Amino acid sequence: MKTLTLLYTTLIITTFQSTVLTAPTSTKHKRWRHPGARRPVLSHSKNNPNDDPFHDYIAILSDEETRPWSEIFDEMGFSTEGSKKLTHSMGVGLGGKPTYNMTSYNVNGIKTFGKNLRAFTINMRESEAEGMDGNPSLASLEKTQMREWAFVRGSExxxxxxxxxxxxxxxxxxxxxxxxxxxxxxxxxxxxxxxxxxxxxxxxxxxxxxxxxxxxxxxxxxxxxxxxxxxxxxxxxxxxxxxxxxxxxxxxxxxxxxxxxxxxxxxxxxxxxxxxxxxxxxxxxxxxxxxxxxxxxxxxxxxxxxxxxxxxxxxxxxxxxxxxxxxxxxxxxxxxxxxxxxxxxxxxxxxxxxxxxxxxxxxxxxxxxxxxxxxxxxxxxxxxxxxxxxxxxxxxxxxxxxxxxxxxxxxxxxxxxxxxxxxxxxxxxxxxxxxxxxxxxxxxxxxxxxxxxxxxxxxALKGVIKQDNVLTGSELMANNGFPGDPA
Missing domain, CATH: 3.40.50.200 (Peptidase S8/S53 domain)
Known part of the structure; x- marks a missing residue:
C-alpha cells in the first residue's frame, strides 16, 4: 500500500507578554477537579515580584463558550492584532480525502486547537494564570505536563x-x-x-x-x-x-x-x-x-x-x-x-x-x-x-x-x-x-x-492474578471467551 502523506506545520508557542493580559472580573463557576488535582499556581510569592516564573499552560473552554476565538481573546485582554488563522490537513484517508483538518488561531503566541474540546496553550507567569483562573469562559486551566510511555525502560x-x-x-x-x-x-x-x-x-x-x-x-x-x-x-x-x-x-x-x-x-x-x-x-x-x-x-x-x-x-x-x-x-x-x-x-x-x-x-x-x-x-x-x-x-x-x-x-x-x-x-x-x-x-x-x-x-477470568502480598484491586485476567485451552 502506498505510504500516506501528511501535511502539517508545527506552530511555535512564544512567550506571551504580561502587558496584554487583564485580570478577569467575573465570578468563578463550578468546574470539575480531580481530588488530587493542583491549582495552576501555588509556588510563586506574592511578596516577591521576582518570584513569579513563566510556565506553559493549557486552557480548555467550557462547553457553553461557543464564540469565535477573536471575541474570547479580546474579552480576556489579549490583543488580536496581527493574528493568523491557519488550517492544516492532518492526513489522507481512503479515496484521497483528508481524515482531519485542524484550524489554529495564533494570537501573540497563543495556540488554539480542537473541534470537540476547544483549547489553547500559552506561556505566561504564574500570577497571570492566577488572574485567569476562574474565568467563566474556561472549564480548566493547568500547567502543561509531559507524559511518559508506559513501558519499562531497558526492556527492549x-x-x-x-x-x-x-x-x-x-x-x-x-x-x-x-x-x-x-x-x-x-x-x-x-x-x-x-x-x-x-x-x-x-x-x-x-x-x-x-x-x-x-x-x-x-x-x-x-x-x-x-x-x-x-x-x-x-x-x-x-x-x-x-x-x-x-x-x-x-x-x-x-x-x-x-x-x-x-x-x-x-x-x-x-x-x-x-x-x-x-x-x-x-x-x-x-x-x-x-x-x-x-x-x-x-x-x-x-x-x-x-x-x-x-x-x-x-x-x-x-x-x-x-x-x-x-x-x-x-x-x-x-x-x-x-x-x-x-x-x-x-x-x-x-x-x-x-x-x-x-x-x-x-x-x-x-x-x-x-x-x-x-x-x-x-x-x-x-x-x-x-x-x-x-x-x-x-x-x-x-x-x-x-x-x-x-x-x-x-x-x-x-x-x-x-x-x-x-x-x-x-x-x-x-x-x-x-x-x-x-x-x-x-x-x-x-x-x-x-x-x-x-x-x-x-x-474475564476471575480470581486469576496472584496477590503477591500486595492488594491488586482486580484479580481479573482479560480473555476472549474461548472455552478450555488450545490443543
Whole structure:
C-alpha cells in the first residue's frame, strides 16, 4: 500500500507578554477537579515580584463558550492584532480525502486547537494564570505536563524476524466452533495471545516467553471493520504485518515516522497478522510524542481528531465501532486527560489505557485514575505465571490485567522487525484488541462504552492474578471467551 502523506506545520508557542493580559472580573463557576488535582499556581510569592516564573499552560473552554476565538481573546485582554488563522490537513484517508483538518488561531503566541474540546496553550507567569483562573469562559486551566510511555525502560530486545514469506501469509489452521462459527488456531503465536484465549495458566514446557511457539484461538472475522486509534509515537505503516491496514492520521509534530518504536509495538499487539489480537481492524496512528517525550496538549489535540473522525464514520456504511488505545500516562491525574476522554466516551468511543509502571496505587496516575468516574478500561500487567508484573500499578483503579512481560510484537527498525518489551503499555493494547473483537460480535454495544466495559470485565477470568502480598484491586485476567485451552 502506498505510504500516506501528511501535511502539517508545527506552530511555535512564544512567550506571551504580561502587558496584554487583564485580570478577569467575573465570578468563578463550578468546574470539575480531580481530588488530587493542583491549582495552576501555588509556588510563586506574592511578596516577591521576582518570584513569579513563566510556565506553559493549557486552557480548555467550557462547553457553553461557543464564540469565535477573536471575541474570547479580546474579552480576556489579549490583543488580536496581527493574528493568523491557519488550517492544516492532518492526513489522507481512503479515496484521497483528508481524515482531519485542524484550524489554529495564533494570537501573540497563543495556540488554539480542537473541534470537540476547544483549547489553547500559552506561556505566561504564574500570577497571570492566577488572574485567569476562574474565568467563566474556561472549564480548566493547568500547567502543561509531559507524559511518559508506559513501558519499562531497558526492556527492549530486538529479535530475529519471521521469514518474510511467513509474515505475508495467513497460514493458520481453520476450525469450526460447535455453533458452526468459523475460527482459527494459530500455532506460531507469542505467549500473550495464548493466555488471552485459554482458561488456565500456560505450561511453558521449557519454552521461553519470547518463543513464537504458542497457540492462539480467534474468530475469523475478529475486529473486521473496527477503527482503532493508537494514541502514541506513530506507527511503522510499512510493516508487512499490518497488511496495509495501518495509516497515519494525525501528528502534532510535523513528522509521521515512529522514532520510538513504542507505537508500532502497541499497534502490533492490537492488529498485526502474527502478533495481534484483532487481526482485521483498521489502525489509525495518532502521533502525540517522539523521542523527546510525550506532549500533554498533543494528547488533547490528537484525541479530538479521533473524535472528529469517529463522528464522521459512525454515519457511514460498514462502521463497526471505534476504540482508542492509550499506553501513556503521568502523575498526578490531569484535568485535560479527563476532559478529552470524557468527550470521547460521550461520542461512543471505547477507551483502553495503561495503568503505568510505578508498582503503586494506579489512582495516582493519569488517565487510569478516571476509570472510577468514566467507563474507560484501565489495564495492569501480568507475567506468564499469572502474577502481577512487579512494575505494574495496582489498586481499585485497575479494572483488569493482561499479559505485559516479554511481549513480542512489531517494531520500527524495518518492515519486518519485531521486539520484546515489558510494561502496562503492552497489556493495554491486548484489551484494545478484545474490545475490537467484541464490537463485531455484539453490534448493540457499538456506541455504548459503559456496557462494553461491563461486558469485557464480565467475560474475564476471575480470581486469576496472584496477590503477591500486595492488594491488586482486580484479580481479573482479560480473555476472549474461548472455552478450555488450545490443543
Amino acid at each position: 530486545k530486538v529479535l530475529p524476524s519471521l521469514p518474510l514469506a511467513e509474515q505475508r501469509a495467513r497460514s493458520f489452521e481453520l476450525r469450526k466452533r460447535q455453533d458452526d462459527m468459523m475460527w482459527i488456531q494459530q500455532g506460531n503465536a507469542p505467549w500473550n495471545l495464548q493466555r488471552l484465549s485459554c482458561e488456565h495458566k500456560i505450561d511453558a514446557k521449557g519454552r521461553q516467553p519470547t518463543d513464537l511457539t504458542y497457540h492462539y484461538r480467534f474468530d475469523e472475522a475478529t475486529g473486521n471493520g473496527v477503527d482503532v486509534y493508537v494514541v502514541d509515537s506513530g506507527i511503522n505503516v510499512d510493516h508487512v504485518e499490518f497488511q496495509g491496514r495501518a495509516r497515519m492520521m494525525f501528528s502534532y509534530f510535523g513528522k509521521l515516522n515512529d522514532d520510538v518504536g513504542h507505537g508500532t509495538h502497541c499497534a502490533g499487539t492490537i492488529a498485526a497478522l502474527h502478533y495481534g489480537v484483532a487481526k482485521n481492524v483498521n489502525i489509525w496512528g495518532i502521533k502525540v510524542g517522539d523521542s523527546s517525550g510525550v506532549n500533554g496538549e498533543a494528547i488533547v489535540a490528537g484525541i479530538d481528531a479521533a473524535i472528529t473522525r469517529h463522528n464522521q464514520r459512525k454515519t457511514q456504511p460498514g462502521f463497526m465501532g471505534s476504540v482508542i488505545s492509550m499506553s501513556i500516562g503521568t502523575a498526578p491525574p490531569q484535568q485535560s486527560d479527563f476532559m478529552i476522554l470524557q468527550k470521547a466516551i460521550q461520542a461512543g468511543i471505547h477507551v483502553s489505557v495503561a495503568a503505568m509502571n510505578s508498582a503503586t496505587d494506579a489512582c495516582n496516575f493519569s488517565p487510569g485514575a478516571f476509570s472510577q468516574q468514566i467507563p474507560i478500561i484501565n489495564v495492569g500487567a501480568s507475567d506468564i505465571d499469572d502474577s502481577r508484573a512487579p512494575f505494574s500499578n495496582f489498586g481499585k483503579c485497575v479494572d483488569i490485567y493482561a499479559p505485559g512481560v516479554s511481549i513480542v510484537s512489531t517494531f520500527n527498525n524495518n518492515s519486518t522487525g519485531i521486539a520484546s518489551l515489558d510494561g502496562t503499555s503492552m497489556a493495554c493494547p491486548a484489551v484494545t484488541g478484545i474490545i475490537a473483537d467484541e464490537l463485531v460480535r455484539n453490534p448493540k454495544l457499538r456506541l455504548d462504552p459503559a456496557a462494553m466495559k461491563k461486558h469485557i470485565l464480565g467475560k
